[in-house]
Amino acid sequence: MKIDPIHQFNIEPLFTLGHIGNQTIAFTNSSLYMLVAVAIISLLMLASGTQLVPGRLQSVAEISYEFVASTIRSTAGAEGMKFFPLIFSLFMFICVSNLVGIIPYTFTISSHLIVTAALALLVFFTVLIYGVAKNGLKFFSIFVPHGVPGYILPLVMFIEILSFFLRPVSHSVRLFANMLAGHIALKVFAGFVAMLGFSLGALGWVGGVLPLALTVALYALEILVAFLQAYVFAILTCIYLNDAIHPGH
Amino acid sequence: MAESHGGAKSPAAGAHTEAEGGHGGGFPPFESSTYASQLVWLAIFFVALYVIVSKLALPKVGGAIEARQNKIEGDLAEAQTLKDQSDAALKAYESELASARTRAQAIGNESRDKANAQADAERKALEEQLAAKLAGAEKTIASTRAAAMSNVRGIAAEAAGQIVQQLTGVVPDAASVNAAVDASLKG
Numbered sequence: 200m201k202i203d204p205i206h207q208f209n210i211e212p213l214f215t216l217g218h219i220g221n222q223t224i225a226f227t228n229s230s231l232y233m234l235v236a237v238a239i240i241s242l243l244m245l246a247s248g249t250q251l252v253p254g255r256l257q258s259v260a261e262i263s264y265e266f267v268a269s270t271i272r273s274t275a276g277a278e279g280m281k282f283f284p285l286i287f288s289l290f291m292f293i294c295v296s297n298l299v300g301i302i303p304y305t306f307t308i309s310s311h312l313i314v315t316a317a318l319a320l321l322v323f324f325t326v327l328i329y330g331v332a333k334n335g336l337k338f339f340s341i342f343v344p345h346g347v348p349g350y351i352l353p354l355v356m357f358i359e360i361l362s363f364f365l366r367p368v369s370h371s372v373r374l375f376a377n378m379l380a381g382h383i384a385l386k387v388f389a390g391f392v393a394m395l396g397f398s399l400g401a402l403g404w405v406g407g408v409l410p411l412a413l414t415v416a417l418y419a420l421e422i423l424v425a426f427l428q429a430y431v432f433a434i435l436t437c438i439y440l441n442d443a444i445h446p447g448h
Numbered sequence: 449m450a451e452s453h454g455g456a457k458s459p460a461a462g463a464h465t466e467a468e469g470g471h472g473g474g475f476p477p478f479e480s481s482t483y484a485s486q487l488v489w490l491a492i493f494f495v496a497l498y499v500i501v502s503k504l505a506l507p508k509v510g511g512a513i514e515a516r517q518n519k520i521e522g523d524l525a526e527a528q529t530l531k532d533q534s535d536a537a538l539k540a541y542e543s544e545l546a547s548a549r550t551r552a553q554a555i556g557n558e559s560r561d562k563a564n565a566q567a568d569a570e571r572k573a574l575e576e577q578l579a580a581k582l583a584g585a586e587k588t589i590a591s592t593r594a595a596a597m598s599n600v601r602g603i604a605a606e607a608a609g610q611i612v613q614q615l616t617g618v619v620p621d622a623a624s625v626n627a628a629v630d631a632s633l634k635g
């Protein structure tokens with residue numbers, strides 16, 4: 200028995216569409232799970248009815264709506280509701296694809312840095328472009344904190360600017376690394392069960408109870424992480440957008 | 449996640465991936481040859497999701513929530529109006545009742561006064577009538593008694609004259625009989 204915890208992240212083309220330069224554009228398992236996430240979200244939001252007394256599916260749709268809306272209102276204010284569709288799409292896309300990805304034999308879209316980086320850069324440029332378009336040069340006052348003595352202001356400004364441009368890095372790596380590490384850990388512990396059983400026989404199967412219990416516990420944790428990372432991504436998006444909406448604060 | 453061929457079959461699966469994906473056995477998230485496909489499909493599906501969410505999903509769900517909110521507020525407002533109406537009706541009823549009560553009391557007092565006055569007048573008239581009748585009767589009694597008294601005197605005088613005649617055989621003088629009767633009546 201050999202544990203291969205990396206195999207689950209392989210991108211496998213299902214069919215090839217064409218080439219851009221020397222890059223192959225293929226519909227892959229990753230693309231399939233993006234489609235699955237979009238389909239689940241659309242189904243949840245559109246097929247759930249608009250009854251006065253909501254059913255189960257409609258309750259889930261409305262709770263998602265209210266949850267994201269209240270997150271935006273509390274972090275970016277009422278003006279942040281302009282970005283409600285964007286933040287709702289981000290949150291639901293990440294949350295649903297994370298939760299689908301935690302089902303055995305599926306693929307997790309956000310375990311690839313390129314995807315999370317693309318989403319983080321989308322947020323970064325949205326903040327930058329909207330901030331400059333709305334506030335002009337005043338937007339850059341977010342780099343100049345109030346009440347800092349003049350002699351350390353250049354240092355503080357340097358740190359602020361650096362941290363601003365590092366935002367997409369931390370934003371994307373946080374999600375990517377959490378999903379990647381969680382899935383590897385699960386795979387390793389689940390692999391121990393089979394490895395002990397196949398190599399030590401009956402004794403190994405009995406001994407495998409421990410890693411199995413650990414796998415179950417980790418699985419519960421990963422479900423929490425799947426939701427929590429989507430929430431963290433969404434709330435950080437709100438906080439960054441708040442800078443663009445209210446640069447004075 | 450825990451895939452079935454993660455164990456014994458993994459070298460074969462790895463080879464399979466290499467053959468199909470064209471990337472060499474490294475760490476999949478850093479296989480740059482897969483980036484273009486992922487980015488293209490991410491862009492397509494995320495834009496599709498954004499359009500669905502912003503044009504269809506959020507207006508629909510938000511509309512349902514708002515409709516419920518409006519319905520609840522409308523119902524509460526309606527309940528408040530109805531309550532106000534019933535309060536007003538109760539107040540009107542109470543004031544009506546109070547005024548009716550005052551009016552009834554006034555009518556009662558008035559009719560009682562009127563009845564008293566009428567009864568007084570009737571009683572007075574009756575008393576006068578009775579007093580007049582009483583006075584007439586007393587007068588009749590007095591005259592009857594006077595007449596009777598004078599008759600008694602005549603009868604006594606006549607009886608005295610006849611007694612004297614029977615006893616003495618002499619017819620007494622009427623004047624002396626009358627004087628004797630008068631003197632004995634005065635007795």
